[in-house]
Amino acid sequence: MTDPVSAPAGRPRVALFVTCLVDLYRPTVGFAAIQLLEEAGCIVEVPRAQTCCGQPAYNTGDRATAADLARRVVDEFLGYDHVVAPSGSCAGMIAHHYPALFADDPEYRGKAEALAARTHELTQFLADVVRADTTRARYDGVAAYHDSCSGLRELGVRVQPRRLLAAVPGLTVRDLAEPELCCGFGGTFCVKYPDISTRMVTDKVADIRGTGADTLLAGDMGCLLNMAGRLKREGSEIRVRHVAEVLAGMTDRVAPIGEAEER
Known part of the structure:
Protein backbone atom coordinates (compact mmCIF):
# COMPACT_ATOMS: atom_id res chain seq x y z
CA MET A 1 0.00 0.00 0.00
CA THR A 2 1.19 3.49 -0.84
CA ASP A 3 2.21 5.61 2.13
CA PRO A 4 0.59 9.02 1.50
CA VAL A 5 2.57 12.15 2.20
CA SER A 6 1.63 14.29 5.17
CA ALA A 7 -0.40 17.34 4.23
CA PRO A 8 -0.45 20.70 5.99
CA ALA A 9 -3.56 21.41 8.04
CA GLY A 10 -6.51 22.27 5.85
CA ARG A 11 -4.98 20.84 2.67
CA PRO A 12 -6.56 17.52 1.68
CA ARG A 13 -4.42 14.62 0.47
CA VAL A 14 -5.80 13.58 -2.88
CA ALA A 15 -4.85 10.52 -4.89
CA LEU A 16 -5.39 10.81 -8.63
CA PHE A 17 -6.78 7.68 -10.26
CA VAL A 18 -5.40 8.29 -13.73
CA THR A 19 -7.54 5.70 -15.64
CA CYS A 20 -6.29 3.40 -18.38
CA LEU A 21 -7.50 5.50 -21.33
CA VAL A 22 -5.96 8.69 -19.99
CA ASP A 23 -2.67 6.90 -19.34
CA LEU A 24 -2.56 5.27 -22.77
CA TYR A 25 -4.23 7.83 -25.03
CA ARG A 26 -4.33 11.25 -23.38
CA PRO A 27 -1.81 11.86 -20.58
CA THR A 28 -2.47 15.59 -20.84
CA VAL A 29 -5.81 15.00 -19.11
CA GLY A 30 -3.95 13.60 -16.12
CA PHE A 31 -1.60 16.58 -16.03
CA ALA A 32 -4.59 18.94 -16.30
CA ALA A 33 -6.31 17.16 -13.42
CA ILE A 34 -3.21 17.48 -11.24
CA GLN A 35 -2.94 21.19 -12.04
CA LEU A 36 -6.60 21.81 -11.21
CA LEU A 37 -6.36 19.90 -7.94
CA GLU A 38 -3.18 21.65 -6.87
CA GLU A 39 -4.63 25.05 -7.74
CA ALA A 40 -7.59 24.12 -5.54
CA GLY A 41 -5.21 23.66 -2.60
CA CYS A 42 -4.85 19.89 -2.60
CA ILE A 43 -1.73 17.80 -2.01
CA VAL A 44 -1.82 15.46 -5.01
CA GLU A 45 -0.18 12.07 -5.43
CA VAL A 46 -0.41 9.53 -8.23
CA PRO A 47 0.06 6.05 -6.72
CA ARG A 48 2.49 4.32 -9.05
CA ALA A 49 1.18 0.80 -8.52
CA GLN A 50 -2.33 1.62 -9.71
CA THR A 51 -3.79 -0.43 -12.53
CA CYS A 52 -7.21 -0.81 -14.12
CA CYS A 53 -10.22 -0.35 -11.81
CA GLY A 54 -11.61 -3.66 -13.05
CA GLN A 55 -14.63 -2.28 -14.87
CA PRO A 56 -14.13 -4.11 -18.22
CA ALA A 57 -13.95 -7.46 -16.44
CA TYR A 58 -16.87 -6.54 -14.18
CA ASN A 59 -19.08 -5.56 -17.12
CA THR A 60 -18.36 -8.80 -18.95
CA GLY A 61 -19.19 -10.96 -15.93
CA ASP A 62 -15.63 -11.87 -14.89
CA ARG A 63 -16.12 -10.96 -11.24
CA ALA A 64 -13.02 -12.85 -10.09
CA THR A 65 -10.67 -10.77 -12.22
CA ALA A 66 -12.57 -7.60 -11.35
CA ALA A 67 -12.19 -8.35 -7.64
CA ASP A 68 -8.46 -9.02 -7.99
CA LEU A 69 -7.95 -5.66 -9.67
CA ALA A 70 -10.25 -3.89 -7.24
CA ARG A 71 -8.35 -5.20 -4.21
CA ARG A 72 -5.18 -3.61 -5.55
CA VAL A 73 -6.99 -0.31 -6.06
CA VAL A 74 -8.37 -0.44 -2.52
CA ASP A 75 -4.96 -1.20 -1.05
CA GLU A 76 -3.27 1.62 -2.99
CA PHE A 77 -5.86 4.35 -2.48
CA LEU A 78 -7.52 3.79 0.88
CA GLY A 79 -5.06 5.90 2.87
CA TYR A 80 -5.95 9.21 1.22
CA ASP A 81 -8.51 11.84 2.15
CA HIS A 82 -10.03 11.70 -1.33
CA VAL A 83 -9.66 9.77 -4.56
CA VAL A 84 -10.36 11.69 -7.76
CA ALA A 85 -10.66 10.36 -11.31
CA PRO A 86 -11.03 12.37 -14.54
CA SER A 87 -13.71 9.87 -15.55
CA GLY A 88 -17.25 9.27 -14.38
CA SER A 89 -16.94 5.70 -15.59
CA CYS A 90 -13.98 4.72 -13.41
CA ALA A 91 -15.12 6.83 -10.47
CA GLY A 92 -18.53 5.22 -10.76
CA MET A 93 -16.99 1.76 -10.69
CA ILE A 94 -15.15 2.49 -7.45
CA ALA A 95 -17.88 4.52 -5.76
CA HIS A 96 -20.91 2.58 -6.95
CA HIS A 97 -19.87 -1.00 -7.72
CA TYR A 98 -16.98 -1.81 -5.37
CA PRO A 99 -19.23 -2.17 -2.29
CA ALA A 100 -21.42 -4.65 -4.14
CA LEU A 101 -18.41 -6.49 -5.55
CA PHE A 102 -17.11 -7.11 -2.02
CA ALA A 103 -20.47 -7.56 -0.32
CA ASP A 104 -19.54 -11.12 0.70
CA ASP A 105 -15.88 -10.45 1.44
CA PRO A 106 -15.40 -9.80 5.17
CA GLU A 107 -11.85 -8.50 4.66
CA TYR A 108 -12.58 -5.97 1.91
CA ARG A 109 -16.22 -5.04 2.32
CA GLY A 110 -15.59 -2.29 4.88
CA LYS A 111 -12.53 -1.06 3.01
CA ALA A 112 -14.47 -0.88 -0.27
CA GLU A 113 -17.28 1.06 1.37
CA ALA A 114 -14.82 3.50 2.93
CA LEU A 115 -13.05 4.05 -0.39
CA ALA A 116 -16.35 4.45 -2.22
CA ALA A 117 -17.40 7.21 0.16
CA ARG A 118 -14.32 9.30 -0.62
CA THR A 119 -14.12 8.74 -4.39
CA HIS A 120 -15.19 11.49 -6.79
CA GLU A 121 -15.27 12.33 -10.47
CA LEU A 122 -13.00 15.32 -11.18
CA THR A 123 -15.59 18.04 -11.87
CA GLN A 124 -17.74 16.73 -9.04
CA PHE A 125 -14.84 17.13 -6.63
CA LEU A 126 -13.83 20.55 -7.93
CA ALA A 127 -17.36 21.96 -7.85
CA ASP A 128 -18.86 20.29 -4.78
CA VAL A 129 -15.96 19.52 -2.44
CA VAL A 130 -13.26 22.19 -2.86
CA ARG A 131 -15.32 24.85 -4.68
CA ALA A 132 -12.59 25.50 -7.23
CA ASP A 133 -12.15 28.77 -9.13
Whole structure:
Protein backbone atom coordinates (compact mmCIF):
# COMPACT_ATOMS: atom_id res chain seq x y z
CA MET A 1 0.00 0.00 0.00
CA THR A 2 1.19 3.49 -0.84
CA ASP A 3 2.21 5.61 2.13
CA PRO A 4 0.59 9.02 1.50
CA VAL A 5 2.57 12.15 2.20
CA SER A 6 1.63 14.29 5.17
CA ALA A 7 -0.40 17.34 4.23
CA PRO A 8 -0.45 20.70 5.99
CA ALA A 9 -3.56 21.41 8.04
CA GLY A 10 -6.51 22.27 5.85
CA ARG A 11 -4.98 20.84 2.67
CA PRO A 12 -6.56 17.52 1.68
CA ARG A 13 -4.42 14.62 0.47
CA VAL A 14 -5.80 13.58 -2.88
CA ALA A 15 -4.85 10.52 -4.89
CA LEU A 16 -5.39 10.81 -8.63
CA PHE A 17 -6.78 7.68 -10.26
CA VAL A 18 -5.40 8.29 -13.73
CA THR A 19 -7.54 5.70 -15.64
CA CYS A 20 -6.29 3.40 -18.38
CA LEU A 21 -7.50 5.50 -21.33
CA VAL A 22 -5.96 8.69 -19.99
CA ASP A 23 -2.67 6.90 -19.34
CA LEU A 24 -2.56 5.27 -22.77
CA TYR A 25 -4.23 7.83 -25.03
CA ARG A 26 -4.33 11.25 -23.38
CA PRO A 27 -1.81 11.86 -20.58
CA THR A 28 -2.47 15.59 -20.84
CA VAL A 29 -5.81 15.00 -19.11
CA GLY A 30 -3.95 13.60 -16.12
CA PHE A 31 -1.60 16.58 -16.03
CA ALA A 32 -4.59 18.94 -16.30
CA ALA A 33 -6.31 17.16 -13.42
CA ILE A 34 -3.21 17.48 -11.24
CA GLN A 35 -2.94 21.19 -12.04
CA LEU A 36 -6.60 21.81 -11.21
CA LEU A 37 -6.36 19.90 -7.94
CA GLU A 38 -3.18 21.65 -6.87
CA GLU A 39 -4.63 25.05 -7.74
CA ALA A 40 -7.59 24.12 -5.54
CA GLY A 41 -5.21 23.66 -2.60
CA CYS A 42 -4.85 19.89 -2.60
CA ILE A 43 -1.73 17.80 -2.01
CA VAL A 44 -1.82 15.46 -5.01
CA GLU A 45 -0.18 12.07 -5.43
CA VAL A 46 -0.41 9.53 -8.23
CA PRO A 47 0.06 6.05 -6.72
CA ARG A 48 2.49 4.32 -9.05
CA ALA A 49 1.18 0.80 -8.52
CA GLN A 50 -2.33 1.62 -9.71
CA THR A 51 -3.79 -0.43 -12.53
CA CYS A 52 -7.21 -0.81 -14.12
CA CYS A 53 -10.22 -0.35 -11.81
CA GLY A 54 -11.61 -3.66 -13.05
CA GLN A 55 -14.63 -2.28 -14.87
CA PRO A 56 -14.13 -4.11 -18.22
CA ALA A 57 -13.95 -7.46 -16.44
CA TYR A 58 -16.87 -6.54 -14.18
CA ASN A 59 -19.08 -5.56 -17.12
CA THR A 60 -18.36 -8.80 -18.95
CA GLY A 61 -19.19 -10.96 -15.93
CA ASP A 62 -15.63 -11.87 -14.89
CA ARG A 63 -16.12 -10.96 -11.24
CA ALA A 64 -13.02 -12.85 -10.09
CA THR A 65 -10.67 -10.77 -12.22
CA ALA A 66 -12.57 -7.60 -11.35
CA ALA A 67 -12.19 -8.35 -7.64
CA ASP A 68 -8.46 -9.02 -7.99
CA LEU A 69 -7.95 -5.66 -9.67
CA ALA A 70 -10.25 -3.89 -7.24
CA ARG A 71 -8.35 -5.20 -4.21
CA ARG A 72 -5.18 -3.61 -5.55
CA VAL A 73 -6.99 -0.31 -6.06
CA VAL A 74 -8.37 -0.44 -2.52
CA ASP A 75 -4.96 -1.20 -1.05
CA GLU A 76 -3.27 1.62 -2.99
CA PHE A 77 -5.86 4.35 -2.48
CA LEU A 78 -7.52 3.79 0.88
CA GLY A 79 -5.06 5.90 2.87
CA TYR A 80 -5.95 9.21 1.22
CA ASP A 81 -8.51 11.84 2.15
CA HIS A 82 -10.03 11.70 -1.33
CA VAL A 83 -9.66 9.77 -4.56
CA VAL A 84 -10.36 11.69 -7.76
CA ALA A 85 -10.66 10.36 -11.31
CA PRO A 86 -11.03 12.37 -14.54
CA SER A 87 -13.71 9.87 -15.55
CA GLY A 88 -17.25 9.27 -14.38
CA SER A 89 -16.94 5.70 -15.59
CA CYS A 90 -13.98 4.72 -13.41
CA ALA A 91 -15.12 6.83 -10.47
CA GLY A 92 -18.53 5.22 -10.76
CA MET A 93 -16.99 1.76 -10.69
CA ILE A 94 -15.15 2.49 -7.45
CA ALA A 95 -17.88 4.52 -5.76
CA HIS A 96 -20.91 2.58 -6.95
CA HIS A 97 -19.87 -1.00 -7.72
CA TYR A 98 -16.98 -1.81 -5.37
CA PRO A 99 -19.23 -2.17 -2.29
CA ALA A 100 -21.42 -4.65 -4.14
CA LEU A 101 -18.41 -6.49 -5.55
CA PHE A 102 -17.11 -7.11 -2.02
CA ALA A 103 -20.47 -7.56 -0.32
CA ASP A 104 -19.54 -11.12 0.70
CA ASP A 105 -15.88 -10.45 1.44
CA PRO A 106 -15.40 -9.80 5.17
CA GLU A 107 -11.85 -8.50 4.66
CA TYR A 108 -12.58 -5.97 1.91
CA ARG A 109 -16.22 -5.04 2.32
CA GLY A 110 -15.59 -2.29 4.88
CA LYS A 111 -12.53 -1.06 3.01
CA ALA A 112 -14.47 -0.88 -0.27
CA GLU A 113 -17.28 1.06 1.37
CA ALA A 114 -14.82 3.50 2.93
CA LEU A 115 -13.05 4.05 -0.39
CA ALA A 116 -16.35 4.45 -2.22
CA ALA A 117 -17.40 7.21 0.16
CA ARG A 118 -14.32 9.30 -0.62
CA THR A 119 -14.12 8.74 -4.39
CA HIS A 120 -15.19 11.49 -6.79
CA GLU A 121 -15.27 12.33 -10.47
CA LEU A 122 -13.00 15.32 -11.18
CA THR A 123 -15.59 18.04 -11.87
CA GLN A 124 -17.74 16.73 -9.04
CA PHE A 125 -14.84 17.13 -6.63
CA LEU A 126 -13.83 20.55 -7.93
CA ALA A 127 -17.36 21.96 -7.85
CA ASP A 128 -18.86 20.29 -4.78
CA VAL A 129 -15.96 19.52 -2.44
CA VAL A 130 -13.26 22.19 -2.86
CA ARG A 131 -15.32 24.85 -4.68
CA ALA A 132 -12.59 25.50 -7.23
CA ASP A 133 -12.15 28.77 -9.13
CA THR A 134 -11.57 28.16 -12.84
CA THR A 135 -11.72 31.74 -14.07
CA ARG A 136 -7.97 31.77 -14.77
CA ALA A 137 -8.55 29.62 -17.82
CA ARG A 138 -9.82 31.04 -21.11
CA TYR A 139 -11.35 29.30 -24.09
CA ASP A 140 -12.84 31.17 -27.02
CA GLY A 141 -15.59 29.13 -28.59
CA VAL A 142 -18.99 27.50 -28.35
CA ALA A 143 -19.03 24.04 -26.79
CA ALA A 144 -21.60 21.26 -26.67
CA TYR A 145 -21.35 19.19 -23.50
CA HIS A 146 -21.89 15.41 -23.43
CA ASP A 147 -22.90 13.74 -20.17
CA SER A 148 -21.41 10.29 -19.82
CA CYS A 149 -23.80 7.55 -18.71
CA SER A 150 -21.84 6.48 -15.62
CA GLY A 151 -21.13 9.98 -14.40
CA LEU A 152 -24.72 11.08 -14.89
CA ARG A 153 -26.58 8.03 -13.63
CA GLU A 154 -24.25 6.61 -11.00
CA LEU A 155 -22.70 9.78 -9.59
CA GLY A 156 -25.18 12.53 -10.43
CA VAL A 157 -22.62 14.53 -12.39
CA ARG A 158 -24.43 17.04 -14.56
CA VAL A 159 -24.48 20.57 -13.18
CA GLN A 160 -20.90 20.45 -11.87
CA PRO A 161 -19.00 20.63 -15.19
CA ARG A 162 -21.41 23.27 -16.48
CA ARG A 163 -20.95 25.35 -13.34
CA LEU A 164 -17.16 25.24 -13.73
CA LEU A 165 -17.26 25.95 -17.45
CA ALA A 166 -19.62 28.89 -16.95
CA ALA A 167 -16.77 30.70 -15.21
CA VAL A 168 -14.36 30.28 -18.15
CA PRO A 169 -14.02 33.57 -20.07
CA GLY A 170 -14.81 33.37 -23.79
CA LEU A 171 -16.70 30.08 -23.57
CA THR A 172 -20.38 29.45 -24.27
CA VAL A 173 -21.80 26.02 -23.41
CA ARG A 174 -24.84 24.59 -25.14
CA ASP A 175 -26.81 21.50 -24.14
CA LEU A 176 -27.70 18.76 -26.57
CA ALA A 177 -31.31 18.21 -27.57
CA GLU A 178 -31.18 14.75 -25.98
CA PRO A 179 -28.34 15.02 -23.45
CA GLU A 180 -29.16 11.81 -21.59
CA LEU A 181 -28.77 9.48 -24.56
CA CYS A 182 -25.69 7.21 -24.62
CA CYS A 183 -23.03 7.84 -27.25
CA GLY A 184 -22.81 4.11 -27.96
CA PHE A 185 -19.39 3.42 -26.49
CA GLY A 186 -20.27 1.57 -23.31
CA GLY A 187 -16.85 -0.06 -22.90
CA THR A 188 -17.15 -3.57 -24.29
CA PHE A 189 -20.66 -2.79 -25.63
CA CYS A 190 -19.22 -1.19 -28.77
CA VAL A 191 -17.23 -4.36 -29.43
CA LYS A 192 -20.07 -6.78 -28.76
CA TYR A 193 -22.71 -4.81 -30.65
CA PRO A 194 -20.88 -2.71 -33.26
CA ASP A 195 -23.89 -2.04 -35.49
CA ILE A 196 -26.01 -0.78 -32.61
CA SER A 197 -23.09 1.24 -31.26
CA THR A 198 -22.48 2.86 -34.65
CA ARG A 199 -26.11 3.88 -34.97
CA MET A 200 -26.07 5.37 -31.48
CA VAL A 201 -22.93 7.43 -32.02
CA THR A 202 -24.24 8.58 -35.43
CA ASP A 203 -27.38 9.90 -33.75
CA LYS A 204 -25.28 11.50 -31.02
CA VAL A 205 -23.03 13.25 -33.54
CA ALA A 206 -26.08 14.61 -35.38
CA ASP A 207 -27.28 16.07 -32.07
CA ILE A 208 -23.86 17.63 -31.45
CA ARG A 209 -23.78 19.20 -34.89
CA GLY A 210 -27.28 20.55 -34.36
CA THR A 211 -26.08 22.76 -31.52
CA GLY A 212 -23.84 24.76 -33.86
CA ALA A 213 -20.92 24.25 -31.46
CA ASP A 214 -17.32 24.30 -32.63
CA THR A 215 -16.11 22.20 -29.69
CA LEU A 216 -17.33 19.02 -28.00
CA LEU A 217 -16.53 18.59 -24.31
CA ALA A 218 -17.03 15.64 -21.98
CA GLY A 219 -15.46 14.07 -18.92
CA ASP A 220 -14.85 10.50 -20.10
CA MET A 221 -12.15 9.47 -22.55
CA GLY A 222 -14.10 6.46 -23.81
CA CYS A 223 -17.01 8.65 -24.89
CA LEU A 224 -14.67 11.28 -26.32
CA LEU A 225 -12.67 8.81 -28.39
CA ASN A 226 -15.87 7.24 -29.71
CA MET A 227 -17.46 10.55 -30.70
CA ALA A 228 -14.23 12.01 -32.05
CA GLY A 229 -13.82 9.01 -34.31
CA ARG A 230 -17.32 9.37 -35.71
CA LEU A 231 -16.99 13.12 -36.18
CA LYS A 232 -13.73 12.62 -38.05
CA ARG A 233 -15.21 9.92 -40.31
CA GLU A 234 -18.04 12.30 -41.17
CA GLY A 235 -15.60 15.07 -42.02
CA SER A 236 -16.61 17.36 -39.16
CA GLU A 237 -14.30 20.14 -37.98
CA ILE A 238 -15.71 20.14 -34.45
CA ARG A 239 -12.86 20.03 -31.95
CA VAL A 240 -13.08 17.37 -29.24
CA ARG A 241 -11.56 17.89 -25.81
CA HIS A 242 -11.73 16.59 -22.26
CA VAL A 243 -13.28 19.13 -19.92
CA ALA A 244 -10.14 19.12 -17.73
CA GLU A 245 -8.00 20.44 -20.59
CA VAL A 246 -10.25 23.48 -20.98
CA LEU A 247 -10.59 24.15 -17.26
CA ALA A 248 -6.80 23.96 -16.82
CA GLY A 249 -6.09 26.17 -19.84
CA MET A 250 -4.06 23.44 -21.55
CA THR A 251 -5.67 23.52 -24.99
CA ASP A 252 -2.58 25.14 -26.51
CA ARG A 253 -0.41 22.21 -25.44
CA VAL A 254 -2.19 19.39 -27.22
CA ALA A 255 -4.20 18.96 -30.41
CA PRO A 256 -7.89 18.11 -30.14
CA ILE A 257 -8.67 14.44 -29.52
CA GLY A 258 -8.55 12.40 -32.69
CA GLU A 259 -6.56 14.91 -34.72
CA ALA A 260 -2.91 14.36 -33.83
CA GLU A 261 -0.53 13.10 -31.22
CA GLU A 262 0.39 15.33 -28.30
CA ARG A 263 2.66 18.21 -29.20
